[in-house]
Amino acid sequence: MVKEIKKAAVIGAGVMGSGIAAHMANAGIQVLLLDLPQSGFGKKNKLAEDALEKMKKTDPAPFMSGDAFKRVTPGNTESDLDKLADCDWVVEAIIEKIEYKHDLYAKIEKVIRPGTIVSSNTSTIPMEKLVDGRSTDFKKNFFITHFFNPPRYTRLLEIVSSKDSDQESLKTLNDFADIHLGKGIVHCKDSPGFIANRIGTFWIQKAMVEALDRDISIEEADAIFSKPMGIPKTGVFGLVDLVGLDLIPLVTQSMRNALPKSDPFHTSYKDIPVIQKLIDDGYTGRKGKGGFYRLNKKEDGSKVKESVSLKTGDFLPSKKAKLPMLEGKTNLKTLLSGKDKYAEFAWSVLSEVLRYSADIIDEIADNIADIDYAMRLGYNWKFGPFELIDQIGAQWFADRLKQEGRPVPSILDALGDGTFYKIENGKIQYFTGKGYTELKRPDGVLLLSDIKLKSKPLAKNASASLWDIGDGVVCLEFTSKMNSIDPEIMKMIMKSIDIVKKDYKALVIYNEGTNFSAGANLGLALFAINVAMWPLIEDIVKGGQDAYMALKYAPFPVISAPSGLALGGGCEILFHSDAVVAHAESYIGLVEVGVGIIPAWGGCKEMLTRTLTSKRRPGGGMVAVGKVFEMIGTAKVNKSAFEAKENFFIHDQDPIIMNRDRVLADAKTHALKMADGYTPPEPVTLDLPGGGARVSMNMAVKAMVKIGKATEYDEEISKKLAYVLTGGDDEATTEQEILALEREKFMELIHSPKTHARMESILETGKPLRN
Numbered sequence: 001m002v003k004e005i006k007k008a009a010v011i012g013a014g015v016m017g018s019g020i021a022a023h024m025a026n027a028g029i030q031v032l033l034l035d036l037p038q039s040g041f042g043k044k045n046k047l048a049e050d051a052l053e054k055m056k057k058t059d060p061a062p063f064m065s066g067d068a069f070k071r072v073t074p075g076n077t078e079s080d081l082d083k084l085a086d087c088d089w090v091v092e093a094i095i096e097k098i099e100y101k102h103d104l105y106a107k108i109e110k111v112i113r114p115g116t117i118v119s120s121n122t123s124t125i126p127m128e129k130l131v132d133g134r135s136t137d138f139k140k141n142f143f144i145t146h147f148f149n150p151p152r153y154t155r156l157l158e159i160v161s162s163k164d165s166d167q168e169s170l171k172t173l174n175d176f177a178d179i180h181l182g183k184g185i186v187h188c189k190d191s192p193g194f195i196a197n198r199i200g201t202f203w204i205q206k207a208m209v210e211a212l213d214r215d216i217s218i219e220e221a222d223a224i225f226s227k228p229m230g231i232p233k234t235g236v237f238g239l240v241d242l243v244g245l246d247l248i249p250l251v252t253q254s255m256r257n258a259l260p261k262s263d264p265f266h267t268s269y270k271d272i273p274v275i276q277k278l279i280d281d282g283y284t285g286r287k288g289k290g291g292f293y294r295l296n297k298k299e300d301g302s303k304v305k306e307s308v309s310l311k312t313g314d315f316l317p318s319k320k321a322k323l324p325m326l327e328g329k330t331n332l333k334t335l336l337s338g339k340d341k342y343a344e345f346a347w348s349v350l351s352e353v354l355r356y357s358a359d360i361i362d363e364i365a366d367n368i369a370d371i372d373y374a375m376r377l378g379y380n381w382k383f384g385p386f387e388l389i390d391q392i393g394a395q396w397f398a399d400r401l402k403q404e405g406r407p408v409p410s411i412l413d414a415l416g417d418g419t420f421y422k423i424e425n426g427k428i429q430y431f432t433g434k435g436y437t438e439l440k441r442p443d444g445v446l447l448l449s450d451i452k453l454k455s456k457p458l459a460k461n462a463s464a465s466l467w468d469i470g471d472g473v474v475c476l477e478f479t480s481k482m483n484s485i486d487p488e489i490m491k492m493i494m495k496s497i498d499i500v501k502k503d504y505k506a507l508v509i510y511n512e513g514t515n516f517s518a519g520a521n522l523g524l525a526l527f528a529i530n531v532a533m534w535p536l537i538e539d540i541v542k543g544g545q546d547a548y549m550a551l552k553y554a555p556f557p558v559i560s561a562p563s564g565l566a567l568g569g570g571c572e573i574l575f576h577s578d579a580v581v582a583h584a585e586s587y588i589g590l591v592e593v594g595v596g597i598i599p600a601w602g603g604c605k606e607m608l609t610r611t612l613t614s615k616r617r618p619g620g621g622m623v624a625v626g627k628v629f630e631m632i633g634t635a636k637v638n639k640s641a642f643e644a645k646e647n648f649f650i651h652d653q654d655p656i657i658m659n660r661d662r663v664l665a666d667a668k669t670h671a672l673k674m675a676d677g678y679t680p681p682e683p684v685t686l687d688l689p690g691g692g693a694r695v696s697m698n699m700a701v702k703a704m705v706k707i708g709k710a711t712e713y714d715e716e717i718s719k720k721l722a723y724v725l726t727g728g729d730d731e732a733t734t735e736q737e738i739l740a741l742e743r744e745k746f747m748e749l750i751h752s753p754k755t756h757a758r759m760e761s762i763l764e765t766g767k768p769l770r771n
Contacts, residue, residue: 003168003172004088004172004176005029005088005089005117005172005173005176005180006029006030006088007029007030007031007032007086007087007088008021008024008029008030008031008032008087008088008089008090008091009031009032009033009034009083009084009087009089009090009091010024010031010032010033010034010090010091010093011034011035011077011090011091011092011093011094011104011108012034012035012092012093012094012095012121013033013034013035013047013048013050013051013074014051014093015149016093016121016147016149016151017033017035017051017091017093017094017121018033018048018051018052018054018055018062019055019062019147019149019150019151019152020091020093020121020147020151021033021072022055022062022063022068022069022072022151022152023062023151023152023181024181025063025068025069025071025072026063026064026065026068026152026181026584026642026658027176027180027181027182027658028071028180029071029180030071030073031071031072031073032072032073032075032080032083032084032087033048033051033052033072033073033074033075034048034074034075034076034077034080034081035047035048035051035076035077036076036077036078037076037077037078037079038076044076044078044079045074045075045076047076048074048075048076049074051074052069052072052074055069056069060150060152060153060639061152061639062150062151062152063152064152064584064639064640064641064642064643065640065642065643065646066646067642068642077104077107081107081108081111082111084108084111084112084116085111085112085113087112087116088116088117089116089117089118089119089173089176090108090112090116090117090118090119091118091119091120091121091145092104092105092108092118092119092120092121093120093121096122096124096125096254098125098129098130101120101122101125101130102132102133105118105130105131105134105138106133106134109134109135109138114137115137115141115166115169116141117141117142117143117169117172117173118138118141118142118143119142119143119144119145119173120142120143120144120145121144121145121146121147122144122146123146123193123194123197124192124193124254124255124258126190127142127143127144127160127162127190128162128190130142130144136164139162139164140164140165140166140169141165141166141169142165143159143160143161143165143169143170143173144158144159144160144190145157145158145159145173145177146158146159146160146188146194148196148377148378149243153585154377154378154380155182155183155184155377155660156183156184156186156196156374156377156378157177157181157183157184157185157186158186158187158188158194158195158196158374158378159173159174159177159185159186159187159188160187160188160189160190160194161187162190178442178659179444179658179659179662180658181658182584182585182657182658182659182660183659184373184377184659184661185442186365186370186373186374186377187366187370188364188365188370188374189362189363189364189365189366191360191363191364192254192255192258192259193255193258194364194374195364195365195370195371195374195375195378196374196375196377196378196379197251197255197378198255198360198364199353199356199357199371199375199385200375200378200379201251201252201255201265202264202265202268202352202353202356203236203349203353204236204239204240204248205252205265205268205269206268206348206349206352206353207221207225207236207349208236208237208240208272208275208310209268209269209270209272210345210348210349211236211237211310211345212270212272212274212310212311213270214341214344214345214348215311215341216341216342216345217307217309217310217319217321218236218237218292218293218307218308218310219307219318219319219320219321220321220323220342221235221236221237221345222234222235222236222237222238222321223235223320223321223323223326224321224323224325224326224342224345224346225346225349228326228330228332228335228346229332229350229381229383229388230381230382230383230388231379231380231381231382232380232381237291237292237293237307238292238293239379240285240291240292241285241286241290241291241292241293242285242286243285244284244285244287245275245278245279245283245284245285245291245292246279246284246285248275249275249276249279252269256269264352264356264359268352272310273313274308274309274310274311274313277313278291278292278308278313283308292307292308293305293306293307293308293318294306294307294308294315296315304317305317305318306318323342324340325338325340325342325343325346331391332388332391332392333391333392333393333396336350336351336392350388351397351400351401351406353385354385354388354389354397355401355406355407355409357371357385357386358385358386358389358409358411358412359409361411361433367430367432367437368384368386368411368420368430368431368432369430369439371384371385371386372384372385372386372387386420386421386430387420387421389412389420390419390420390421394412394415394416394417394418394419394420395416395417397412398412398413410433411431411433414431414433414434415431418431419431422436423453424436424438425454426453426454426455427439427450427453427454428450428453441661442661444662444665444666445661445662445665446469446662446664446665446668447512447661447664448467448469448475448477448510448511448512448664449512451467451469451475452467455467455468458474458499459492459495459496459499461488461491461492462479462480462488463478463479463480463486463488463489463492464476464477464478464479464480464488464489464492464493465477465479465492466492466495466496466499468504469508469664469668470668471505471668471672472504472505472506472672472675473504473505473506473507473508473668473671473672474496474499474500474504474506474507474508475507475508475509475510475664476492476493476496476507476508476509476510477510477511478509478511478513478516478517479511480521482513482515482517482518482565483511483513483515483516483517483518483570484517484518484519484520484521484522484569485517485519485520485521485544485568485569485570485573485601486520486521486524487524487540487543490540490543490544490547493547493548493550493551494547494550497550497551497554500554500556501554501555501556504556505556505557505671505672505675506556506557506558506559506671506672506674506675506678507551507554507556507557507558507559507671508559508560508561508664508667508668508671509558509559509560509561509573509577510560510561510562510663510664510667513564514564514565515563515564515565515566515570516560516562516563516564516565516566516570516586517562517565517566517567517568517569517570517573518565518567518568518570519567519568519569519570519571519591519592520544520568520569520601522595522759522762522763523763525537525540525750525759526756526759526760526763528540529750529756529759534747534750534751537747537750538743538747541600541601541743541746541747542743544569544572544600544601545600545601545602545739545742545743548572548573548575548576548601548602549576549602549735549739551573551576551577552576552577552680552681553680553681553683554680555678555680556675556678557578557579557671557674557675557678558576558577558578559577559578559579559580559581559667559670559671559674560573560574560577560579560580560581560582561580561581561582561583561663561664561666561667562574562580562582562583562586562588563582563583563585563586563660563663564583564585564586564587565587566586566587566588566589567587567588567589567590567591567637568590568591568592568599568603569601571588571589571590571603571649572590572599572601572602572603572606574588574649574650575602575603575606575607575610575649576602576606578674578681579651579653579654579670579674580650580651580654581654581655581657581663581666581667581670582641582644582650582654582655582656582657582663583641583656583657583658583660583663584640584641584642584656584657584658585640585641585660586638586640586641586644587637587638587639587640588637588638588641588644588649588650589631589635589636589637589638589649590603590607590631590632590635590636591635591637592632592635593632593633593634593635593714593717593718593721594635594758594762594768595755595758595759595762595768596713596717596749596752596754596755596756596757596758596759597717597746597749597750597755598632598717598720598721598724598742598745598746598749599632599742600742600743600745600746601742602735602739602742603632603742604628604632604721604724604725604738604741604742605735605738605739605742607628607631607632607648607649608625608628608686608688608725608738609684609686610648610649610651611624611625611627611628611648612624612625612686612687613684614648614652616648616652621687621688621689622689622692622693622696625688625689625693625725625726626693626696626697628725629697629718629721629722629725631647632721632725633701633717633718633721635768641656642656655670683734683735684735685733685734686727686733686734686738687733688725688726688727688731688732688733689726689727690726690727690731691726691729693722693726694722694723694726697718697722697725697726698715698718698719698722701714701715701718701719701722702715711770711771713752713754713771714770716752717749720745720748720749721745723741723745724738724741724742724745727741728741754771757769757771758771
């Protein structure tokens with residue numbers, strides 16, 4: 001049997017198959033991507049080769065780095081099938097026709113080593129049918145591994161095993177998918193659609209039918225089934241556009257074919273003519289020219305967003321839904337209790353989704369926690385169905401179902417006026433139908449949310465908290481909006497240094513928000529600008545520099561553990577840490593020029609230090625500084641932690657963690673290793689290239705302005721950036737001298753109305769202004 005997965009193969013180079021192959025390569029292993037051979041000289045591998053070329057241009061990118069792309073070898077199922085003998089895991093991702101799969105499995109079995117793991121990405125064909133006719137060894141090492149699209153970004157992996165499954169092979173597969181692919185694993189029952197798609201397709205179908213029947217526009221439906229319910233802003237119709245409108249009839253029909261006639265999926269189904277009309281007219285969703293929503297180009301060249309009428313199929317200009325029920329902070333129970341048609345629409349859909357979920361627990365999963373987890377990871381819901389029932393009240397939900405003469409799921413009767421989840425002795429427990437059991441985390445997972453259930457912060461203010469995470473390690477958590485950096489966070493940084501220095505071994509900077517930090521608090525900066533509080537702004541800049549330098553030279557190790565955005569001031573936090581233990585999906589960059597300023601909390605200084613002192617630095621000092629100028633001047637954001645490492649934003653030796661839930665535990669372990677015999681770094685002196693390099697940089701930007709790729713204000717910002725990066729007039733060499741240059745040029749830029757306009761644009765629209 002396979003003890004470790006070092007090489008894999010994916011058969012089927014479609015969107016899913018190629019995406020799975022790319023993500024396996026992201027995990028650091030060699031991957032063989034095969035598809036049917038094509039005719040023509042030198043074109044046998046064309047399907048796999050074309051899939052790889054397409055992924056190079058796909059946004060968001062399936063590959064995390066250029067090195068990952070090189071790990072995938074294209075091939076075909078005629079010439080290269082014997083190469084499966086070298087693979088530890090073979091994934092089948094071909095068309096959903098059982099006879100094709102049987103033919104392929106027969107060929108695979110002839111060439112693989114005994115014990116090789118084989119899995120199918122199917123979501124419609126039962127395992128028993130898939131392995132019919134195969135040997136005992138093949139069956140015990142065969143699994144269903146249902147990935148979600150896109151495989152890199154959607155964390156859920158549903159795994160189906162059988163009574164014949166080899167438990168060691170299952171553990172090998174589970175551990176690799178968890179630790180190396182970064183997946184949240186849910187072990188499902190072998191039922192149609194498994195967990196997430198069983199509930200998700202029911203929800204989509206029910207919402208579309210009810211919207212049509214109740215004369216609810218698609219904008220109104222998406223507004224209701226989004227933020228108020230903890231569902232992504234795409235809502236229902238926007239989600240269908242995202243995944244592909246043309247897939248909906250296929251998925252719906254496969255579910256109808258697979259489910260027994262008694263299943264509520266059949267009674268909720270209704271043909272929606274506008275869907276087929278859209279498909280026939282070429283509207284397949286975002287991958288094409290639009291779907292339920294489209295951008296229509298007018299005669300003057302401008303584009304207007306339009307949406308389709310479910311009644312007529314005509315496109316009309318989109319109107320933002322303005323519903324009284326969504327104004328202010330309204331809880332879900334109040335929203336569902338309304339008497340207008342929008343509340344009735346919300347109740348008609350959500351009540352059936354929750355009832356359906358409660359009715360099929362034993363059919364699809366081992367417990368309710370797995371169902372909630374699958375919906376959070378697979379559909380990006382903030383709350384799973386049973387967490388939503390807890391929000392509205394299980395007893396209230398059951399009573400209303402009874403009042404309407406609708407069946408009440410047996411688990412709701414058993415629960416009574418209780419909740420599906422509760423906290424007991426600082427630990428989460430969930431209801432099983434007969435009582436409560438503790439929610440267990442996988443080995444190696446440490447969540448700050450769990451620590452908070454059984455402890456109080458060591459210190460806390462409006463923007464940050466300090467937590468004892470055990471073994472002498474303290475965690476600094478940002479809690480401001482988007483974890484933006486403000487003076488309160490600076491205060492907590494200084495406080496954390498005092499506390500850790502006195503009683504602890506190390507500090508980890510980490511949070512479980514969507515983003516590590518989106519950068520400095522621009523709202524606060526604009527407020528200070530509007531009342532001309534220039535001394536306050538300079539104090540904030542100097543205070544940030546002092547706090548970050550205090551982190552860098554603290555008498556204990558400081559580890560930053562980012563996930564999501566780490567931009568501007570958030571990126572500069574990473575720069576002043578001893579090490580970064582980054583989630584692979586960390587998007588790191590110095591983006592200050594986009595809001596009309598330059599990095600001034602040490603970002604210029606540290607980017608220079610990292611690039612100039614690296615063994616990988618590109619060329620001599622002038623070339624290396626030019627690289628820094630380019631990355632800061634273009635507001636470069638690295639699209640993964642691997643890319644950030646390539647571009648010197650994190651150190652070569654810094655570990656990258658694929659599974660977000662494992663980041664804190666690994667950061668803590670890394671901190672404790674560094675704490676043994678730790679000494680702070682030595683101050684750095686840099687040899688910067690001076691005025692000659694500055695002239696070259698300025699000329700390069702002027703050329704960009706001439707061809708229209710940069711504005712005159714971009715040029716002005718770039719000149720000040722070049723001044724700092726080349727050491728200024730007095731040829732700065734020490735850290736404090738470079739910090740002074742950062743502060744000087746920042747303050748010059750912050751006075752400019754054009755900088756103010758850039759800041760306002762980001763705050764109001766979320767988009768940079770090129771003025």
